[in-house]
Amino acid sequence: MPQRNPEPSNVSYVTGNIRDLPDSSAAARWAGKADLVFNRLLVLGMRDWPGYIKEAAALVRPGGYVEMQDIVMSIWKRTVTAGSVTDVNLVREYTRAMAAAAEARGMDIACGEKLAGWMKDAGLEIVEERVFPFPVGDWMAKEAPETQDMGMLFAEVTLPAMAPALKMMCVNTHSAEEIARLQAEIMYDLAEENRYGKFTKYHVVVGRKPV
DSSP: OOOOOOOOTTOOOOOOOGGGTTTSHHHHHHTTTEEEEEEEOOTTSOSOHHHHHHHHHHHEEEEEEEEEEEEEEEEEEEEEETTEEEEEEOOOHHHHHHHHHHHHTTOOTTGGGGHHHHHHHTTOEEEEEEEEEEESSSTTTTTOGGGHHHHHHIIIIIGGGHHHHHHHHHTTTSOHHHHHHHHHHHHHHHSGGGOTTEEEEEEEEEEEOOO
């Protein structure tokens, strides 16, 4: 297990369950007092993003921050022609199937790109967003060495999990044959010979509660 450096004496960490907000004792204790509320990768785990972000904003003190990090569950393809970079959303059929199934359950596989807007709607200010390419594999490592481990993790752990997730999400809307075909489409994108230029987008968004 990774070891966390000892925190300073004036720092306290509280781990909360999003499903307990706003009724948990921790939420009641820390309402308006926390310096930072942080979450990461709640895609397919959150049904009411606007409501959740409002609750997160309520936990921080005036001048405190909310930071959220999430992806868009879609694959882009980057091409470079004569020095010009073009990124195209491939909009795979499996992506459309996952989006429809998630929407039927009140979830949003494109939540990452909507975080900034939801934060502003919740009353947070100075909302800043950075979007990072999350490569499929290590094809981006030469120009951005820091992406190598992240890209291999995404290709070998995260994306393969989409195949069983798709089956779980679409079991009531697609036949077994259709699901198998969509899963094969996922595996095509994952194949080492097909990874080059493919990535998803990782959104990091920070907002401040007005003073």
